[in-house]
Amino acid sequence: MSNAHPKLDLCELTIRYGEGPAVARNISLGIARNSIHAFIGPAGSGKTSILRTINLLSIDVDGATVTGRVLLDGQNVLEATTNARAELRRKLGMAFATPQPLPRSIYENLVFGPRLAGVRGKAVLDGLVESSLRAAQLWDEVKDRLTHSALALSGGQQQRLCIARIIALEPEVILLDEPCSGLDPISTLKIEQMMQSLKSRFTWIIVTNNTKQAARVSDNTAFFLLGDLIENDTTDKLFTAPVDTRTADYIEGRFG
């Protein structure tokens, strides 16, 4: 693993909500540039909390207390001021387990972020909409109904729309929180293909409950259990020769 200059570097990250116990403890982990990194582990292992901390949603929305550092190209994300956070979230795009289209048209969903970022001009926005939808492999399905409500799309289309919406922001890292948990196998396949095809443009982190998916798409995999990082290695190594017996038990389906 080329961890000399990781794109994203988590250092001794600890996350807790209110007075409760830490949901993630002392996590240190590097995410290589232009790779797909999978976070796996049973429910309650802290994967989603870590993902939501990387773009500060856990702090701003859930009220989490976080210690440690999240370095994006060496800059600590956690020290970002309120004003810098919006800018930062454009670099760290995120899609959620349930697709979250805004209640407006497909087109408006796509230009929402770019407009906030100051992108103007119909031609520019139109181009951005098409290129993002093409990248998310959704263009052919929706090109004739861009003005229709995004809520009318199927679940799989909505999720690809949400990813297209992120791509339109030209982020550096894309965080996917169980993006395929509610989707059929074909939609899942499309999203996996899309990730592979866009690896050269972005760095991906995918939280997944599906170990097979992690094995299929990712370059590196981190296994979490009850808030601890148990093992982090190349996907090939982790799935063929895991060091920790708990990792082996989990990927072989003996628990979780």
Add this chain to the structure above:
Amino acid sequence: MRFRLPEKVVERSLLLVAMSSVAILLLITVFIFREGGPLLVQVGLGNFFSGAWDPQHDQYGIALMVVGSFAVTSGALLIGVPFGIACAIVLAEMAPPRARSILKPAIEVLAGIPSVVYGFMGIVVLLPMIRTHIGGPGASALAGSIILGIMVLPTVIGISVDALQAVPRSYREASLALGATQWQTIRRVVLPAARSGIVAAVILGMGRAVGETMAVIMVAGNSVQMPHSPLDSVRTLTANIALEMGYAAGDHRAALFATGIVLFVIIMILNTLANLARGRLKKRSVVVVTLAATAADLVKPRAKPEEQ
């Protein structure tokens, strides 16, 4: 052995008690239409909505009172709606839990203060302030608007907060994750999504302002005249009923009931609009609409003999 009430009996009697509120509404409706309806027919709608109110000479035109009600209500909304919505945004979106735990009960208390106390505060504080700083006699449409603007706050805030809180959390997260600031999220995502509920809040606040009586009597001056500035005294529909009912008799009394019919219809229209806005026009509103139709029918049979 202990005696147990059969389930059916309990169910039925509870239903009966619950239905009694509908029955009371129905009775009130029938009553005011029976008392006021005949006069409406007798003088005709044209005369009833004219500007001449002189009960001693059988002149029953309520136009000036409609203008008065309209003036203080719109003034109240002008003041109450911006404050109310701003407060709702703070409560639902921005305030940390501790601030919320102070704000929310404070607004509930605001709703519980008797209107006569608002009126009293108006007389003691507001009227002298207007007299010395702005001019005029003090008791005026402006004073009524300010007091009513405060009184509609709990209604506007309460329903707006509900509407804002009903906006799915996912919309906010999606917006934030796309690089919107908190304010951009509120303005571009949350407020548009809550729009229908906020419209309902404004309409119901309007209903509250139209219907308020005591506080308005105390601060608005109550002269039956066409106001030419916000500092002029006005009389509202409600004030007209409350001020004159004590000594009214015969047609005069009927005219006041007819004023009540006008208020009743206004409030009913506002409530129906509010329900429409909230997308709740289901069974409950159908009851209201039917009620209106029934009440209108009730007027006719009594009116006919008098025409002959």
